[in-house]
Amino acid sequence: MPLRRLALPLFLALAIAGCLPISAPPPQGLQPPTPALAAAAGPGSSGLNDPLFPLLGNGGYDVQHYALDLDVHVPSNTITATATIVATATQNLSAFNLDFSGLTVTEITVNDLAAVHTRSDPEMTVVPALPLMEGSLFTTTVSYHGTPRPLRDPAIGFAALGWNHAGNLIYVVSEPSGAMTWYPNNNHPSDKATYTMRVTVDKPYTVAANGELVKIEEQDGRRATYTWTMDAPMASYLATLVIGDLVRVDNERSGQVRIRNYFPTEDANRLAIQFSVTAEMIDYYSAILGDYPFETYGVAVLPFHLGYALETQTLSIFGNDGGMEGVIAHELMHQWLGNHVTPATWQDIWLNEGFATYFQRLWLDHKLGRGFLDTGMVSYYKLLKAGHAGPPGAVGAHDMFSSTVYERGAWTLHALRLQVGDEAFFRIIREYYRRHAGGNVSTAGFIAVANEVSGQDLTEFLNNWIYGPELPPIPEETITDTEGN
Ligand code: TRP
Numbered sequence: 001m002p003l004r005r006l007a008l009p010l011f012l013a014l015a016i017a018g019c020l021p022i023s024a025p026p027p028q029g030l031q032p033p034t035p036a037l038a039a040a041a042g043p044g045s046s047g048l049n050d051p052l053f054p055l056l057g058n059g060g061y062d063v064q065h066y067a068l069d070l071d072v073h074v075p076s077n078t079i080t081a082t083a084t085i086v087a088t089a090t091q092n093l094s095a096f097n098l099d100f101s102g103l104t105v106t107e108i109t110v111n112d113l114a115a116v117h118t119r120s121d122p123e124m125t126v127v128p129a130l131p132l133m134e135g136s137l138f139t140t141t142v143s144y145h146g147t148p149r150p151l152r153d154p155a156i157g158f159a160a161l162g163w164n165h166a167g168n169l170i171y172v173v174s175e176p177s178g179a180m181t182w183y184p185n186n187n188h189p190s191d192k193a194t195y196t197m198r199v200t201v202d203k204p205y206t207v208a209a210n211g212e213l214v215k216i217e218e219q220d221g222r223r224a225t226y227t228w229t230m231d232a233p234m235a236s237y238l239a240t241l242v243i244g245d246l247v248r249v250d251n252e253r254s255g256q257v258r259i260r261n262y263f264p265t266e267d268a269n270r271l272a273i274q275f276s277v278t279a280e281m282i283d284y285y286s287a288i289l290g291d292y293p294f295e296t297y298g299v300a301v302l303p304f305h306l307g308y309a310l311e312t313q314t315l316s317i318f319g320n321d322g323g324m325e326g327v328i329a330h331e332l333m334h335q336w337l338g339n340h341v342t343p344a345t346w347q348d349i350w351l352n353e354g355f356a357t358y359f360q361r362l363w364l365d366h367k368l369g370r371g372f373l374d375t376g377m378v379s380y381y382k383l384l385k386a387g388h389a390g391p392p393g394a395v396g397a398h399d400m401f402s403s404t405v406y407e408r409g410a411w412t413l414h415a416l417r418l419q420v421g422d423e424a425f426f427r428i429i430r431e432y433y434r435r436h437a438g439g440n441v442s443t444a445g446f447i448a449v450a451n452e453v454s455g456q457d458l459t460e461f462l463n464n465w466i467y468g469p470e471l472p473p474i475p476e477e478t479i480t481d482t483e484g485n
């Protein structure tokens with residue numbers, strides 16, 4: 001039966017649709033609202049069947065916005081928080097799941113009515129007082145507190161994922177699964193949403209997060225609340241927060257893009273020099289790929305060695321050992337591919353890491369002069385051959401950040417470039433970025449753009465590079481050289 005034929009009282013229909021705070025008249029005697037809707041509503045699934053992480057993410061809704069309100073006590077690493085999640089139901093829902101690990105939940109409401117919840121970490125099932133209608137917007141609030149604990153993921157041996165605490169510093173590095181250690185969410189890259197974060201800390205801690213710093217409000221002279229907003233869609237693994245003894249250093253802009261960095265106070269001068277290359281890099285990648293996708297960029301540098309960096313949206317995270325130019329370029333480039341154009345599943349991770357690796361070398365080639373890229377790619381080819389590197393598109397959770405993904409992924413792009421020539425290659429990349437900006441894309445989506453833009457059927461060629469068990473041979477260059485031969 002079509003749902004819009006259900007005779008719901010207007011105030012109730014509006015409340016379910018998220019248009020009204022459900023207050024007066026009180027919803028007495030209306031549980032469930034009508035037997036028909038209750039019968040038609042089922043629970044959302046507890047996972048999205050990601051090939052690598054089947055239980056990450058949840059079915060039945062699509063989050064639009066997260067408003068996270070966190071009160072953080074840094075020395076003891078305790079938080080008191082409320083997450084407000086505005087989502088659209090994609091089916092009639094009698095219940096739905098959020099991904100959430102650890103912490104103590106005190107209260108959940110859905111459309112302002114108390115909801116029942118049960119937990120089987122990291123799944124949390126929420127049963128709203130009234131079922132939710134397909135297509136309606138609904139608002140969930142989750143109040144919680146405790147000490148967030150980072151988690152171990154098979155994908156990453158070298159980092160504890162999510163909320164990390166180190167003395168006077170808190171930082172969040174989540175890729176792929178860690179976002180659920182600090183706020184309840186739909187923890188899958190396919191459900192991107194905008195964010196507001198309001199974070200209250202004792203002075204003199206500084207709070208850095210994704211997007212724009214809208215205001216800093218003094219609380220009783222002792223505390224301050226930082227409000228950050230991320231107005232472009234963002235995957236949960238890219239949400240971050242860094243709280244510590246940090247100074248903000250602004251660089252000169254690149255066009256419209258403001259550049260703000262957060263450095264450990266004692267190291268700020270040295271780091272400001274290392275990262276001053278950012279504006280020039282934004283100009284370079286904007287020229288190749290299309291405009292930088294966000295209003296702001298910058299990095300947060302932690303006051304210790306990290307041995308890795310992460311492309312958290314508009315605010316990449318580095319250790320104080322992380323000023324190598326190739327890595328700076330790599331994390332910046334991810335803002336276009338990875339962050340604004342995001343893999344549909346974790347098995348498409350080579351679309352992130354292969355591109356960022358190849359394009360970091362394009363920057364170095366541009367900077368250091370011709371030959372850097374070609375020579376480098378030939379030596380990587382030998383390493384891949386010697387190491388019997390498997391297909392980058394068919395990895396499991398334990399090797400999703402392996403050299404197969406980074407280096408054979410990068411080689412897949414280099415091979416495509418040799419196959420179709422520079423001009424068609426860069427047209428493919430630009431169109432791929434333009435078409436999927438703000439959204440998600442699968443490997444098949446990339447191949448489709450390559451075929452369409454080049455006017456050739458590259459499916460088998462690319463499939464061999466992406467999925468073939470053997471490393472394909474280096475294509476003969478088809479480009480006519482600059483002397484016209
Ligand atoms: N995406 C990171 C890169 O740019 C690698 C990475 C994945 C990572 N997960 C992480 C880094 C977690 C730090 C923490 O290559």
Ligand code: ZN
Binds near residue numbers: 330334352353356
């Ligand atoms: Zn990367």
